[in-house]
Amino acid sequence: MTAAFVQTVQQTVDAEWAKIKQGGFWRRVMGEPVPMALYRDLMLQVYHYSRHNSMNQAITAFQPAPEGLLKFVYKHAAEELGHERMVIHDLKSIGMFEESDLDEPPFPATEALIGYLYYVALRYGAVARLGYSFWAEGVYGHIAEPFGKISRDLQLTSKNLTFFGSHAEADEAHIRQVTEAIARFATTPEDQAAVLKVARTTLFLTGQLIEQVAARHPMGLARP
Amino acid sequence: MTAAFVQTVQQTVDAEWAKIKQGGFWRRVMGEPVPMALYRDLMLQVYHYSRHNSMNQAITAFQPAPEGLLKFVYKHAAEELGHERMVIHDLKSIGMFEESDLDEPPFPATEALIGYLYYVALRYGAVARLGYSFWAEGVYGHIAEPFGKISRDLQLTSKNLTFFGSHAEADEAHIRQVTEAIARFATTPEDQAAVLKVARTTLFLTGQLIEQVAARHPMGLARP
Amino acid sequence: MTAAFVQTVQQTVDAEWAKIKQGGFWRRVMGEPVPMALYRDLMLQVYHYSRHNSMNQAITAFQPAPEGLLKFVYKHAAEELGHERMVIHDLKSIGMFEESDLDEPPFPATEALIGYLYYVALRYGAVARLGYSFWAEGVYGHIAEPFGKISRDLQLTSKNLTFFGSHAEADEAHIRQVTEAIARFATTPEDQAAVLKVARTTLFLTGQLIEQVAARHPMGLARP
Amino acid sequence: MTAAFVQTVQQTVDAEWAKIKQGGFWRRVMGEPVPMALYRDLMLQVYHYSRHNSMNQAITAFQPAPEGLLKFVYKHAAEELGHERMVIHDLKSIGMFEESDLDEPPFPATEALIGYLYYVALRYGAVARLGYSFWAEGVYGHIAEPFGKISRDLQLTSKNLTFFGSHAEADEAHIRQVTEAIARFATTPEDQAAVLKVARTTLFLTGQLIEQVAARHPMGLARP
Numbered sequence: 076m077t078a079a080f081v082q083t084v085q086q087t088v089d090a091e092w093a094k095i096k097q098g099g100f101w102r103r104v105m106g107e108p109v110p111m112a113l114y115r116d117l118m119l120q121v122y123h124y125s126r127h128n129s130m131n132q133a134i135t136a137f138q139p140a141p142e143g144l145l146k147f148v149y150k151h152a153a154e155e156l157g158h159e160r161m162v163i164h165d166l167k168s169i170g171m172f173e174e175s176d177l178d179e180p181p182f183p184a185t186e187a188l189i190g191y192l193y194y195v196a197l198r199y200g201a202v203a204r205l206g207y208s209f210w211a212e213g214v215y216g217h218i219a220e221p222f223g224k225i226s227r228d229l230q231l232t233s234k235n236l237t238f239f240g241s242h243a244e245a246d247e248a249h250i251r252q253v254t255e256a257i258a259r260f261a262t263t264p265e266d267q268a269a270v271l272k273v274a275r276t277t278l279f280l281t282g283q284l285i286e287q288v289a290a291r292h293p294m295g296l297a298r299p
Numbered sequence: 300m301t302a303a304f305v306q307t308v309q310q311t312v313d314a315e316w317a318k319i320k321q322g323g324f325w326r327r328v329m330g331e332p333v334p335m336a337l338y339r340d341l342m343l344q345v346y347h348y349s350r351h352n353s354m355n356q357a358i359t360a361f362q363p364a365p366e367g368l369l370k371f372v373y374k375h376a377a378e379e380l381g382h383e384r385m386v387i388h389d390l391k392s393i394g395m396f397e398e399s400d401l402d403e404p405p406f407p408a409t410e411a412l413i414g415y416l417y418y419v420a421l422r423y424g425a426v427a428r429l430g431y432s433f434w435a436e437g438v439y440g441h442i443a444e445p446f447g448k449i450s451r452d453l454q455l456t457s458k459n460l461t462f463f464g465s466h467a468e469a470d471e472a473h474i475r476q477v478t479e480a481i482a483r484f485a486t487t488p489e490d491q492a493a494v495l496k497v498a499r500t501t502l503f504l505t506g507q508l509i510e511q512v513a514a515r516h517p518m519g520l521a522r523p
Numbered sequence: 524m525t526a527a528f529v530q531t532v533q534q535t536v537d538a539e540w541a542k543i544k545q546g547g548f549w550r551r552v553m554g555e556p557v558p559m560a561l562y563r564d565l566m567l568q569v570y571h572y573s574r575h576n577s578m579n580q581a582i583t584a585f586q587p588a589p590e591g592l593l594k595f596v597y598k599h600a601a602e603e604l605g606h607e608r609m610v611i612h613d614l615k616s617i618g619m620f621e622e623s624d625l626d627e628p629p630f631p632a633t634e635a636l637i638g639y640l641y642y643v644a645l646r647y648g649a650v651a652r653l654g655y656s657f658w659a660e661g662v663y664g665h666i667a668e669p670f671g672k673i674s675r676d677l678q679l680t681s682k683n684l685t686f687f688g689s690h691a692e693a694d695e696a697h698i699r700q701v702t703e704a705i706a707r708f709a710t711t712p713e714d715q716a717a718v719l720k721v722a723r724t725t726l727f728l729t730g731q732l733i734e735q736v737a738a739r740h741p742m743g744l745a746r747p
Numbered sequence: 748m749t750a751a752f753v754q755t756v757q758q759t760v761d762a763e764w765a766k767i768k769q770g771g772f773w774r775r776v777m778g779e780p781v782p783m784a785l786y787r788d789l790m791l792q793v794y795h796y797s798r799h800n801s802m803n804q805a806i807t808a809f810q811p812a813p814e815g816l817l818k819f820v821y822k823h824a825a826e827e828l829g830h831e832r833m834v835i836h837d838l839k840s841i842g843m844f845e846e847s848d849l850d851e852p853p854f855p856a857t858e859a860l861i862g863y864l865y866y867v868a869l870r871y872g873a874v875a876r877l878g879y880s881f882w883a884e885g886v887y888g889h890i891a892e893p894f895g896k897i898s899r900d901l902q903l904t905s906k907n908l909t910f911f912g913s914h915a916e917a918d919e920a921h922i923r924q925v926t927e928a929i930a931r932f933a934t935t936p937e938d939q940a941a942v943l944k945v946a947r948t949t950l951f952l953t954g955q956l957i958e959q960v961a962a963r964h965p966m967g968l969a970r971p
Contacts (some may be wrong), residue, residue: 131339133811133824134806134808142828145828149821149824149828150810150825152460156821180492187411187500188414190414194418197417198417275407275410276410277405280407333536354585354595357581357584361645369577372581380590380593380597429727632948638870638948646862646865716852723855724855
């Protein structure tokens with residue numbers, strides 16, 4: 076039954092990804108040369124939300140949770156700490172970072188994603204937040220296509236892609252751990268509904284995040 | 300300077316509305332007969348977020364705020380209490396309500412809006428949440444066009460529209476109060492940035508909410 | 524059964540008061556002339572916790588609660604707003620207030636009471652917090668004896684006692700409202716356990732608060 | 748200057764301990780044979796608060812904090828997870844544990860300590876909570892005397908004392924780490940005031956916890 080539930084989460088996530096792949100970001104990136112500024116804007120949004128991912132994971136502990144899940148939570152919160160600095164490193168490595176860029180507020184979808192995850196943590200707790208981890212740990216397969224295109228357009232090498240590179244490597248083990256955690260801990264109807272809700276909502280917001288990046292760089296206007 | 304800031308908020312909000320009016324909801328509603336099911340789905344989303352608006356206003360008190368602003372907060376929180384029941388009344392009045400409809404989870408944008416407003420309350424406090432009240436109190440002018448179309452298509456009368464009717468009447472006084480509160484309390488650069496961020500993010504999420512309603516009822520398929 | 528529960532709360536509170544009346548504060552105040560400085564220290568502690576009572580009442584709305592109870596919460600939160608200024612007024616009226624007194628941190632018991640009530644609000648919600656309101660609204664009967672002694676020793680008149688005076692007047696109506704709210708809303712075993720726990724814990728902390736005031740002014744040492 | 752601040756914290760803590768050592772618990776334990784039931788009541792209170800210490804440490808992440816401090820927080824939160832089970836083990840090892848004992852609510856001082864630490868976490872954050880860790884890690888030196896007496900009276904061996912035994916061993920390294928963290932991270936006047944406030948308040952509450960245990964077992968009445 077829990078194996079069946081993991082499949083349900085996977086289907087929910089796949090359906091959401093299918094919508095995202097029909098959207099403006101995919102069209103923009105795959106259809107025309109990608110300008111440096113689009114890539115920088117994208118990475119700045121990644122910076123904004125990724126620097127909260129450790130903390131909004133840790134504070135899920137406000138809601139009672141099984142000890143094994145809290146152990147998982149603390150371990151992952153510790154691993155993600157400071158990862159946003161890789162984003163800055165990657166932008167610096169191609170000369171696309173100004174300290175003042177960080178003063179710009181996050182885009183609305185980014186801000187909503189950050190805030191929603193703190194809410195999920197305090198209100199729903201650790202089981203529910205697995206709905207976010209589930210697709211976030213497996214994001215690299217889905218975004219390989221546009222990221223490949225961006226890398227080719229901008230001639231990025233692995234030295235410029237430490238954030239996504241290091242995460243992609245950790246991928247397989249993490250996906251397995253999150254999947255196991257969902258199968259083990261999301262066993263009540265309430266918890267399963269919460270996992271699905273959080274998976275759908277956070278992936279929707281992330282889809283909007285990349286849409287808002289693309290909207291700043293309309294097709295046929297910008298050149299790299 | 301604060302009068303100037305109110306203008307800045309107004310411009311931010313107007314720009315966001317302009318985007319929404321170019322979107323799929325406006326096109327769907329204005330372009331073809333509106334099916335009952337679309338209206339019901341819209342009202343169910345309104346139900347979901349509106350029943351949290353009193354609470355996520357009250358808990359802004361977690362962050363220190365001037366006494367005058369907290370007085371405003373409590374008063375408005377009390378006024379909004381239970382307003383979601385009007386939504387149910389309106390759906391019942393046209394025979395479009397099943398108790399089981401409330402078991403369906405909110406759409407992702409609705410869920411994100413609900414969660415984000417709790418986050419705003421606990422993290423940013425009462426001044427920042429004024430960015431939401433600012434446009435929400437004045438929403439009726441903006442949505443008059445599609446709501447007029449929906450009313451004509453579905454032959455709704457004022458008896459079927461108590462939620463939006465009662466709020467629209469309270470409009471003018473409330474807008475003035477919120478505007479005054481922003482001018483009076485959002486005086487530091489940090490507070491003003493927070494008001495703008497919250498205005499933009501919540502209106503973006505509300506725009507997505509109606510897009511997701513429209514997406515369930517594509518053009519040329521449904522008939523009233 | 525709920526009438527029986529109100530009696531249980533009353534007994535719990537009475538037992539806690541009985542302990543307090545055996546303590547050092549009662550002995551100190553009733554047994555020797557009360558120095559001005561003891562009264563000032565007491566009122567400063569009252570200032571510290573009373574300026575949070577409105578806010579930690581409002582944020583109980585973080586936990587789902589019946590509409591009737593939230594209405595009660597908002598009304599009382601609004602009424603208590605700013606009451607701490609009466610404490611300052613009372614101290615000023617006898618020339619015992621220095622602005623810098625407010626820079627001193629609250630005593631440990633006061634700090635614990637403040638923090639515990641925010642925890643009660645966010646974790647347990649509005650029903651549980653009634654356990655605090657229950658005895659706090661009826662405090663004036665219990666403290667009439669030492670306050671009478673203090674008033675005589677320091678020759679205070681009603682002009683110097685606006686904080687306790689105005690609260691004592693509101694007494695009867697408020698006690699009735701809180702009692703009714705407990706009878707109406709604290710109906711599950713969990714809620715009743717929470718009400719008792721909060722009543723006992725907050726009255727214990729308040730008892731310690733006055734003990735810590737008395738400990739600063741040992742018998743036989745200070746003179747008014 | 749920060750070394751000086753660590754000394755200030757130490758003096759604050761020493762002064763609070765001096766008061767505790769003058770209290771009823773010390774007198775009760777050192778002055779007469781300790782009954783099993785007193786020891787059980789004490790350990791049940793330790794059970795209640797210790798099972799929250801991991802969580803109320805983790806959720807300090809709600810407040811922004813330096814990366815190095817969050818790393819410290821996650822590590823310690825993970826280490827403390829599940830330690831309350833040692834308390835149960837210890838009680839079982841002497842036949843003094845009934846499952847139903849856990850249904851009894853914590854004593855008021857224990858409940859206040861638990862709640863206050865959640866408040867400290869959400870409101871003040873990780874630096875402030877170091878004020879609790881500071882004395883809690885070094886508690887074993889202070890309580891060696893009454894615990895030695897209890898052990899002799901009840902003929903406890905190291906097999907019955909896994910909770911305090913394992914913590915006492917970890918002592919030296921942990922004290923050094925917490926002291927270093929305070930010296931490194933509590934550098935502003937606000938942070939230092941918060942550390943002192945939390946140290947004083949949590950030690951006061953712990954002192955009251957043992958007083959309430961002693962009060963249940965008055966001298967000259969109970970026999971082991």
